[in-house]
């Protein structure tokens with residue numbers, strides 16, 4: 001069995017941001033040389049997510065509004081911020097949007113559904129953060 005590891009680094013312009021990363025993940029699959037296997041993609045930070053959904057800007061704005069209703073930024077709302085941080089909301093947003101995705105690799109390609117695309121979700125951005133790609137197979 002072969003394995004391949006790669007990190008993607010991000011520094012978003014906005015505190016909350018979504019970045020389409022399907023092409024970068026597919027590039028890693030090609031670099032790995034693996035034709036049949038599994039590809040794990042996970043955020044390495046507890047205030048960021050990796051998720052799969054539609055590449056449709058309206059939906060992404062809907063996510064942002066919905067998450068802001070669930071967990072508004074307002075620092076005074078969160079016990080976590082008694083530590084001196086201001087990112088209590090970002091930890092909760094990350095939990096809802098998930099840590100990672102696993103995608104099958106078939107014939108050297110990400111085996112995604114017709115509308116499935118992979119995104120990095122940032123909830124406490126404007127600093128360098130990373131995503132891990134780990135691919136196993138043969």
Ligand code: ZN
Nearest residue numbers: 085087088091
């Ligand atoms: Zn925190």
